[in-house]
Amino acid sequence: MFINAMGLILADHKRIQLGELSRPRALAAIPFAGRYRIIDFMLSNMVNSGITCVGVLAQQKYKSLMDHLGTGSSWDLDRKKQGLSLLPPYINSLNLDSSDNDNLSGLLDFIRANRFRNVVIANSNVIFNATLNDYVSRHEDSGADISVLFNRDGFKSGPPAIMLGMDRKGSIKDVMINPHKPVSNRRSAGVVILSREILIDLLNDNAARGDSDFSVESLLRRYMELRICGIEYKGTLLRINDIPTYFSSTMSLLEEKTRRELFWAGLPVYTKVKDEAPALYGPLNQVSNSFISDGCVINGSLADSMVFRGVTISAHAKVSNSIIMQDVYISEGVELDHVILDKNCVIRPGIKLVGQKDFPVVIGKGAIV
Amino acid sequence: MARSEIVALILAGGQGSRLGVLTKYLAKPAVPFGSRYRIIDFALSNCANSGLETVGVLTQYQPLALNTYIGNGHPWDLDRNKGGTYILPPYQSSERSDWYKGTANAIFQNVEFIEDQDPRYVLILSGDHIYKMDYAGMLKTHIEQKADATIAVFEVPWEEASRFGIMNTDKQGRIVEFEEKPEKPRSNLASMGIYIFNWPVLRAELSCDEEDAHSDHDFGKNIIPKMLSADMRLIAYHFTGYWKDVGTIGSLWEANMDLLDRPEAINLRDRNWRIYSRNPVKPAHYIADSARVVNSAMTDGCNVSGQVEHSVLFNSVTVEKGAVVRDSILMPGVRVEAGARLNKCIVSFGTIIGKNVKAGADVEGECRYSNTRFCQDGITVFERGLKIRDGAVVPGNCMVEFLEPDTIVEAHFRV
Numbered sequence: 001m002f003i004n005a006m007g008l009i010l011a012d013h014k015r016i017q018l019g020e021l022s023r024p025r026a027l028a029a030i031p032f033a034g035r036y037r038i039i040d041f042m043l044s045n046m047v048n049s050g051i052t053c054v055g056v057l058a059q060q061k062y063k064s065l066m067d068h069l070g071t072g073s074s075w076d077l078d079r080k081k082q083g084l085s086l087l088p089p090y091i092n093s094l095n096l097d098s099s100d101n102d103n104l105s106g107l108l109d110f111i112r113a114n115r116f117r118n119v120v121i122a123n124s125n126v127i128f129n130a131t132l133n134d135y136v137s138r139h140e141d142s143g144a145d146i147s148v149l150f151n152r153d154g155f156k157s158g159p160p161a162i163m164l165g166m167d168r169k170g171s172i173k174d175v176m177i178n179p180h181k182p183v184s185n186r187r188s189a190g191v192v193i194l195s196r197e198i199l200i201d202l203l204n205d206n207a208a209r210g211d212s213d214f215s216v217e218s219l220l221r222r223y224m225e226l227r228i229c230g231i232e233y234k235g236t237l238l239r240i241n242d243i244p245t246y247f248s249s250t251m252s253l254l255e256e257k258t259r260r261e262l263f264w265a266g267l268p269v270y271t272k273v274k275d276e277a278p279a280l281y282g283p284l285n286q287v288s289n290s291f292i293s294d295g296c297v298i299n300g301s302l303a304d305s306m307v308f309r310g311v312t313i314s315a316h317a318k319v320s321n322s323i324i325m326q327d328v329y330i331s332e333g334v335e336l337d338h339v340i341l342d343k344n345c346v347i348r349p350g351i352k353l354v355g356q357k358d359f360p361v362v363i364g365k366g367a368i369v
Numbered sequence: 370m371a372r373s374e375i376v377a378l379i380l381a382g383g384q385g386s387r388l389g390v391l392t393k394y395l396a397k398p399a400v401p402f403g404s405r406y407r408i409i410d411f412a413l414s415n416c417a418n419s420g421l422e423t424v425g426v427l428t429q430y431q432p433l434a435l436n437t438y439i440g441n442g443h444p445w446d447l448d449r450n451k452g453g454t455y456i457l458p459p460y461q462s463s464e465r466s467d468w469y470k471g472t473a474n475a476i477f478q479n480v481e482f483i484e485d486q487d488p489r490y491v492l493i494l495s496g497d498h499i500y501k502m503d504y505a506g507m508l509k510t511h512i513e514q515k516a517d518a519t520i521a522v523f524e525v526p527w528e529e530a531s532r533f534g535i536m537n538t539d540k541q542g543r544i545v546e547f548e549e550k551p552e553k554p555r556s557n558l559a560s561m562g563i564y565i566f567n568w569p570v571l572r573a574e575l576s577c578d579e580e581d582a583h584s585d586h587d588f589g590k591n592i593i594p595k596m597l598s599a600d601m602r603l604i605a606y607h608f609t610g611y612w613k614d615v616g617t618i619g620s621l622w623e624a625n626m627d628l629l630d631r632p633e634a635i636n637l638r639d640r641n642w643r644i645y646s647r648n649p650v651k652p653a654h655y656i657a658d659s660a661r662v663v664n665s666a667m668t669d670g671c672n673v674s675g676q677v678e679h680s681v682l683f684n685s686v687t688v689e690k691g692a693v694v695r696d697s698i699l700m701p702g703v704r705v706e707a708g709a710r711l712n713k714c715i716v717s718f719g720t721i722i723g724k725n726v727k728a729g730a731d732v733e734g735e736c737r738y739s740n741t742r743f744c745q746d747g748i749t750v751f752e753r754g755l756k757i758r759d760g761a762v763v764p765g766n767c768m769v770e771f772l773e774p775d776t777i778v779e780a781h782f783r784v
Contacts, residue, residue, distance in 0.1 A: 034653030035669070073443070263652040273444070273648045277637035278404030278666040278681075280629075287662055293653040294405065294668055295638070307653075 005118040005136050005193070006082070007046040007054040008107075009039060010215065011065055015160040016125050019243055020364035021342060025064035028056070028124035030246070031325050031343070033253055033262075034293045034308050037068050038240065040271045041127045041262075046120065047075045048267045049132040053082035055110045057214070062088055068272055075270045085110055104212055108203050111196060119199050123190030123216050127238040127249065129262050129269060132193075135231055139193040144229035146194040146219060148172065151232060154185035157239040157248070162188035162217055164230055172228040175220045189233050190216050198226075236261040247340065247360050250306050250323050254289055276309050284315055300330065308343075321357075345369065373423045373452055375508060375565075376488040377416050378476060381409060381496035382429030382469050387617045389743040390752040390770045391717055395434035397616070398496030401700045401718075403628050403637065404681050405668040406646045407438060408615060409496040410445075413454075414644045416494075417445045419504040423452035423486055426496070427475050429459055429468060444647045457482060471586030477575040483568065491571055493564040493588065499624050500612040501635060501642055502563070507606045511565045516604040518570065518596060520544065521563035523608050533559035534589050536605050544603040547593050558605060561612060564588060570601070611635040618743050618750060622715060625681045625698050629664050649684040649701065659690045675705065692722075697729070700753070702784065713746070713765065717753035719784035728763035736777065740768035754784040 011028035021030050028039035039056070046054055054077060058065055065086070071077075072084030090106040111119065118136055139147035150164055165174025165183040174183060202222070206214065220228060236258055238249040252258045263269065276295025281287070286301040295310035300317030310327040313319060317334040324330070328341045331349040338355035341347070342365040351369055355361035363369060385397025392400060398409035409426075416424050424447055428435055442454030457479050459468050469475035476483075476493065483491060490511065492504055502521070511519035522536050530551070536558045537546040548554070566574075574592055578584050584591045596603060611634045615621040627634055637644055651670025656662060660673045667673070670685035675692035682688075686699045689707040697711045702719040705711060709722045712729035716722065730747025744750060747765030751757070755771060758779040763769060771781035 259652075259655065268650040269652065270650055275444075275643045275645045275648075277644075278628075278668045279654070280632060281662045281665045281667075283664050285663065287656045288658045288660065290656050291653040292656060297638075 003050040003133050003136055004116055005049075005051055005120050005132070006111075006114050006116040006196070007042075007051045008111075008119055008121045009042050009046075009054065009056045010121065010123055011039065011056055011058040011062065012060065013123055013125055014213075014215065016241055018240070018246055020362045021243070021246065021340070022061075024061065024365050026058055026061050026124070027240075028058075029062075029065040029068055030240075031308060032127070032240075032246075033250065034291045034306055035274075036269060036271045037065075038124055038127065039065070039068070040269055041129060042122045042124070043075050043077075044267070044269045045128070045130060045132060047077065047270065049136075051120070051132070052077070052079060053085075053114045053116065055085045055087050055107070057087045057107055059089060062086065070272065074272045082114055104203055104207055104214060107214065108200070108207070111199055111203065116196060118193055119196050121192050121194070121199075121216060121219070125240045126190050127240065127262070128189075128233065128235055129265055129267050130233070130235055131267065132191075135191075135233075136193055138231055139229075142170075142229050143227075144171075145198055145226040146192055146222075146228045147231050148193075148216075148220060148228060149189040149191040149233045150186045150230045151189055151234070151237055152185045153187050153237070153239070154182065155187075157245045158241050160241060162190075162220065164188055164220075166230050170229045170231075172220065172223045172230055175217075175223055177217070186230060186232075188216070188220065189237060191233075192216055192219055194219070238262075243340070243360065243362060244358050247323065247338075247357075251304070251321070253291065253306065254304060274309055282315070285313075300332075300334075322360075339363070342366070373486045373488045375421060375423075375490040375492055375504075376483055376486045377421050377424045377492040377494060377504070378457075378479070378483075379409065379412050379416075379424065379426045379494045379496045380472055380475060381426050381435060382432075382475060383495075383497065384430040385497065385616060387743060388621065389618065389740065389768045390750060391618075391621075391715070392431070393752060393770070394431055396428065396430045396432060396496075399435040399438055400615075400621070401683050402499065402615065402621070403625060404666040404683055405649075406644060408499065409435070409439070410644055410646045411499050411501070412494050412496050413439075413442075413445045413447065414642075415500075415502050415504060417447055417645065418642050419502075421492070421504060422447075422449055423455075423488075425455045425457045425479065425482060427457045427469065427479065429475075432456075432458060438647055440647070445645045452486075455482065471584075471591075472588045473575060473578050473584075473592050474586035476571075477579050477586070480572060480575065483572075488568050491566050491568050493562075493566070495562045497616060498561065498612060498614055499635065500561075500608070501610060501639075501644070502608060504563075504565075507563070508565055510604065510606050514542070514604045515602065516565075517567055517601040518593075519565045519604045519606050520593070521561040521608050522558040522605045523561050523612050524557050525559045527554070527557050530554035530557045530559065536560055538605045542605050542607075544597065544605050547589075547597055549589060558607075560589060560593075561608060562589070563608075564593075570596075618715065618748055619745055622698065622713070622748050626679070626696070628666055628681065629679060651684050657690070660688075675707075695729075706759075714749050714751065716751045719753055719782075720751045720755045720757065722751075722757050723759035723761065723779070725760045726757050726763070728757075728761075728767075730765040732762055732764045734764045736764055736767060737772075737775070738767040738769045738777065739764065741766050744768055752781075754782050756780045756782065 011026040077084035279296040282299035293309040299315040300313040303320040308326040335352040381398040447454040654671035657674040667682035674690040675688040683701040687704040708725040744766040749767040752770040756779040
């Protein structure tokens with residue numbers, strides 16, 4: 001429970017775009033698993049580890065993220081001491097008119113102001129459910145400058161794949177992005193642990209060079225000058241790199257093992273509470289192998305799908321292999337297969353939409369089809 | 370302290386003895402209702418939605434669950450700098466130490482709390498009714514009518530009127546007479562136990578009532594009749610909409626089923642009048658391939674592989690493959706194992722219904738748990754934290770609790 005670390009979540013990732021889903025929002029704020037946003041998992045991991053100070057570095061499109069995080073009370077991060085800080089680009093009178101927003105000053109201030117020994121930095125495209133205490137201890141014991149979590153997923157779940165070459169002692173000797181000939185199946189999980197001192201040095205160094213790129217990958221690239229060690233994460237870990245992996249990661253939750261490890265391993269996943277009514281099943285529905293959230297009204301048929309909060313599925317509608325986000329209305333007689341509907345979509349009566357497993361049809365937020 | 374216009378006081382100390390084992394460890398207002406609520410959520414959410422800022426909750430009987438549930442009032446947006454939620458238990462002082470002796474005495478014992486808030490009006494509520502009501506509208510009537518007290522009334526069917534406290538009013542809505550459970554009712558306006566008083570008037574009445582050794586210290590029996598006999602201005606405020614007292618096993622079951630049979634009656638989906646509750650922090654519920662769910666309500670964390678018909682499931686309920694649940698209410702954490710059949714059962718927190726158990730309305734006969742005083746119409750109730758033995762047969766109209774391990778109950782555990 002006691003941990004001498006603060007958290008830093010990177011809400012965006014330059015190399016990861018989810019088309020219509022990331023158009024209105026940061027990667028971290030993309031809805032996932034029925035009642036969550038992607039960031040909920042890493043935030044909960046940090047909170048469940050006893051971390052009381054978390055920064056969320058957001059570069060753009062952070063309105064939806066702000067709405068979601070609020071004061072941080074859903075994660076018990078509304079605190080007098082530390083708590084949750086959203087770190088948007090730092091605009092001051094010097095760079096007001098230029099496109100060169102200073103992304104790092106705010107971050108540096110945040111790191112300087114909160115005196116914890118370690119910082120856990122995480123990308124927003126990985127989803128797992130675990131406490132970080134053991135990894136932080138192992139980092140401290142190893143004497144490494146930076147520790148990086150990895151697993152052995154190899155190329156599974158597509159690019160961008162940061163592959164790690166390691167020596168016998170676990171030190172990183174090579175870092176490659178989407179290599180043609182991978183040296184191993186060790187793939188970065190996008191979570192690093194380092195001391196606050198080293199991070200401050202690195203950020204100052206970056207700032208002095210006018211380098212505003214700050215990412216987990218940019219830290220790993222320093223393996224020549226710093227001692228970076230790999231720590232294996234052995235549990236279930238989902239990666240979201242693009243629409244197909246978003247789709248397949250969601251569908252993997254329908255498997256019992258994934259569901260158990262992600263939700264029922266004893267560590268709660270916190271999210272913003274919506275106070276919806278309970279889900280209501282009508283007399284005519286047929287539901288199988290699906291997740292359904294509060295506030296839904298289910299009168300049609302539903303198979304192998306993920307349904308978010310407040311969704312209506314009218315009578316004689318057939319939905320299969322689909323992801324239906326918050327407050328979508330599906331009219332009578334609609335047929336959907338391999339479809340992702342973003343929030344607030346309305347599907348008019350009788351419409352048929354069919355995608356393929358690797359190419360689901362994606363309908364953006366608020367569309368009326 | 371800054372003056373508040375109106376302070377709400379929720380009477381939540383009652384045992385609700387007619388709910389039997391359901392209120393063995395918790396007060397009636399803390400009893401789960403409607404898949405994701407507790408009964409008191411309705412009063413608290415009404416307060417929040419009506420714009421009230423200061424809410425005192427008077428607790429007495431088994432307060433632990435209720436106190437933990439309410440906490441600082443955050444789920445209802447009642448964690449405030451100005452005002453907020455206050456739990457008000459009975460207390461000891463240098464002069465006296467008393468339990469709350471009646472509804473009026475409970476308020477009297479908290480006069481100091483109310484004085485500190487310095488309100489013009491006091492709203493008295495009970496924490497055990499299911500309804501949605503805008504108290505601001507009632508306050509408006511109270512002010513416009515220049516009333517000393519305003520009492521919310523509800524039109525009940527004439528044939529049931531003799532079970533209620535009945536208000537007889539004149540044409541202007543002024544209450545002229547109050548009759549507690551009259552044999553021949555002259556009106557069908559039942560008191561809902563919701564009162565707004567001018568605080569100075571109430572304070573005087575409470576002090577006076579406290580002196581009276583023969584008084585039961587009850588609003589309905591003592592305070593209201595006395596104010597009427599003193600010719601004070603008491604106004605009836607007509608409430609139309611869904612209202613249900615869930616004080617008995619039968620009415621609790623019915624009110625839950627109302628959510629399935631006529632969801633529009635109380636409309637929990639109204640986004641302008643949400644009913645808030647403390648969130649269990651569980652994932653979305655999962656319906657397996659083998660499941661069949663019809664005419665039912667359920668919420669986060671449920672895991673259904675069996676058949677669920679016309680039932681209300683609370684969070685984290687598991688219904689295994691081959692189990693059949695009909696017309697039942699399964700409270701948080703209940704597990705119904707493979708092959709079990711439940712019919713008209715109310716199962717309290719965390720109880721495990723073993724494999725192939727057969728229980729409820731369609732099982733004839735009697736057993737040591739038969740209890741027709743509280744359980745009628747075939748409804749069978751299970752206490753919380755029981756393990757019901759595999760293959761056990763439990764007839765309808767039973768109140769199953771832990772006495773000792775027997776052919777029905779295998780064990781009892783803490784939940």
